[in-house]
Amino acid sequence: SYASLDRITEILDRAAIVRTLMQIPGVDAVSFLVDGKPLKDAAGAVVGNMNADTFIYNAGKEINNYDKGRILLYFTNQEGNKLVPIYRTVIYSSNVSMEQVIAEELVKGPASDISRPTINPDTKVLNVTLQDGICYVDFNEKFLSEPYQVKPDIVIYSIVNSLAELTEVNKVQISVNGSTADKFMDSIPLSTLFERKLDME
Template identity: 40%
Template sequence: MKKTIKRTAVFLSAALLLCIHVMASQPEEEGKEITLYRINSAENALEAVAYMPAETTTSEMAEELVQLFDKKGEDANGNPILPDEVRIASWSVTEEGVLELHFTADYKEMAGTREILVRAGTVKTFMQVPDVTGVSFLIGEDPLMTQRGGEVGVMTGDSFVELFSSDRESYRYDTFTLYFTDKSGENLVPETRRVYYRSSIPKMRVALEQLAKGPIDKGHYPTIPDSTKLNTVILSDKVCYADFDRAFTDQALALEPQIPLYSVVNTLIANTEAEKVEISIAGNAEAKLGDDIELYNYYQWNEDLLNEPREEE
C-alpha cells in the first residue's frame, strides 16, 4: 500500500512538471500557419501550400504577403499566382476592413481563365490576414470590371466555388432545419444543424438523410426509423417527390402516422423551394401510412403540429 502511494505521488508530480513546462514553452503570441495559394503546373487549378508568416499584425502581414506575391522568377517558390508582368503597385485597408489591392495595368492583359484563378487565389490568401473582411481589386485607381461592364466589387472566400477535376470529392457546408418530435410524440419541433456533405448530393436528399439519422438536441426524438433508405427524391414545378423503401412503413416507429409524415413534409419544404410534397413507398404512390392516411396526396406545410408547445420536461 505504501509503495503504491509513493509511486502515484512520483507519477503525478512528474505529470505536473510536464504540464507546466509545456505551458511555459508556449510563447505569448504564436503565429498561426496560413495557406498560400499558387497555380498548378497545368495552369488550370489552385494549389495550396502551407506557409508560416513572420508577421502577425494586419498591416505587417499584408505587406509581407504583397512582397511574396511580387517575387517572380528564381526568387519565387513554386508557380507564383501573378504572371511576370503583373505586380501589386500598392495596397490599403479601409475602415470596414476591406483590403484594396492596386495592380499594374498589365493585369488587363491576362487571359480570362488565368485571371479567375488569380482572383480566387489572391483573395483566399489575403482573407487569412487578421481583421480583413473582404478584398477588392483595382487596376491603377479604377475598380476591376466584369466582362459585361459591372464592377467585380468586394470578394470573400465564399465568392468562389471550386470543383475539382479529379477523384477528390468537393464538400460543402450548409445549414439545415429538421423537424423531429418531442417526448409526447404528438408535436413537431425544429432543430437546426450545420452539415458537411459532398456537393454532388442535392440538399433535399441530405435533409432527409439527416432526419433519418435522428436528433442531436436533448428532448428531441426521431420521427422516422434510422434504417430508412431514400430511393429517389425529385423536385419538379415546386413539388417534391420522395420515394422511400419499405423500411419507412415496415419499421415505422411507435408514433401516430401523421408525425413521420409531416416531419418529412415540413423538413423538405423548409429546406428547398418546394411548396408541396408527395411521398411514395418503393415506387407505389398509392400506399397507406397506418390505416387512415393515403399517401396519394399533395401534402403541404403543417403549422398546427408545431403550434402545440408543451412544457419542457
Template identity: 40%
Template sequence: MKKITGMILIATMLINLVACQTSGSSYFYYYTNTSCVELIKKETKLKTDSNEEIIKALIDCMGTKSSDKKECVIKPDYVTDPTVSISNDYCLLDFDSSYYQMDSYTEVLYRAAMVKEITQLKDIEYVEFNVDGEDLVKNNKEVGVMTASDFVDDANNGDDSVEWTNVTLYFATKSGDKLIRYNRTLSHSSNVSAEKLVIETLIKGPTQAGFYRTLPSDVRVLSVSVIDGICYLNLSSEFVDEMVNVTSEIPIYSITNSLCSLEGIDAVRILVNGDSSISFRESISLDTEFEFNESLINE
C-alpha cells in the same frame, strides 16, 4: 547576453514547430485546401491527459502554417482564439466579436473543424459557441449545442467539393404528438442533394437530448427529385412496415416540414417503392401533396 536571448528565441521557435509532432496519444485537427472548399485531416500526438490542454494544443496546431502549400489555416488571423470551458460532456468556446468578421463559408468550415476535433476527446460529446458571452447566431437563429454528427461528412472522402447547407429539421417531442425544430449545418459532397441529405439525417435520428426519432432507422431513400416546387420522395417499404412510437401525422410532417424548409420546395409527394396509392398506418392517404403544417409544431 544578446547571444543567450537569441538562443532562447530559437529554442522557443523549435518547440512550437514540434508541438504538433510529439510522442503521446494521437489526435486529429484540420486545415482547409487552397480553394477553401473542404477540410483536410491531420494527425498529431499529445502527451497530456487534460482535455483543456488538448483543446488548446489542437487550436495551436490549427493555427500553425503548414509546410504543404495545399494545406491552409482555416481561421483568419484577425479572429482571436476562444476561451475554453469544460463541464462533464459539454465544452463551451467563447469568442470575441472578431468571430463575426469571418465570411459564412469560412465560418462553417472552422466551426465544423472545431466540433469534430473537440468531440473526439474522451467524455466530450457536446460543443457550443458563444460570442462575447452570448449564443452564436447565424442566419438570425441561435446555433445552439452541436455534436460531431451535425457535420455529417468526413473531410477526406475523395476529390468532390464539400457544400454546406443550413437546414431546419423537424423531430418529435417526447410525447410523440408534436414536432420540434432542430437547426443544423450539414456538410455534404457536391453530388449529394440537400433533399436527400435532409431525409437521410432524419432517418439517422437526433443526437441532442429533447428530440426524438420520427422515422424507422432501416428505411432507405430510393430516389428524390424536385419538379415545379414539388419534392417527390420515394422510400423503401420500411417506412410503412416498421413503427416509430409517434402519432400517425408525425412521420409525414417530419418529412414534409423539413423538406419544405428548403428553398424551392412548396409541397411533398411521398411514395413507397414507387407507389403512392396506399395509406400510411391505414389512416393517411399518400396519394396527395403534403404542405408545411404549422399546427403540429411545438413552440
C-alpha cells in the same frame, strides 16, 4: 501543415479521420485542434465536435466539391404528438441535392435528447427529385413500419415541413419503392400531395 491544405482535401481528410475514430467503442465525438487552438471553418466559426453524422457520404459518385449548410429539421417531442424544430449544420457533397440531404438527415434522427426521431432508422432514401415546386421522396419499405410510437401525421409532416423550409418546395409527394398506393400506418394515403402545416408544433 494542416492549415495549408486546400478546402476539399481538408474536409475529405477530416471526414476520414472522424469516421475512423468514431468506430472505436466509447468515442462519441471528435474535435480538432490546430496549433493548440480549435479548428475553424472558412467563415471563421469554430467547427466544434464532429461525429459520423456531420458528413454526408456520397459513395460511387464523382466528388466535385463540398458545401456547408444549416438546415432546419422537424423531429418530435417525447410524447410523439408534436413537431420539434432542430437546426443542424451539415457538410455535404455538391453532387447531393439539399432535398436529399434533408431526407437523409431526418432518417438519422436527432443528435440529442431534446427531441425524438420520427422515421424508422432502417429506412433508406431511394430517390429525391424536385420538379415544378413538388419534392418527390421515395423510401424503401422500412418507412412503413414505425417503431417509435409517433402519431402518423407527425411522421409525415416531419418530412413535409422540413422539406418545405426550402423556398423552392411547395408540396411533397412521398412514395415507397416507387409506389404511392400504400397508406402510411393504415391511415394516411401516400397518394396525397402534402403541403406544409404550421399547427403541428
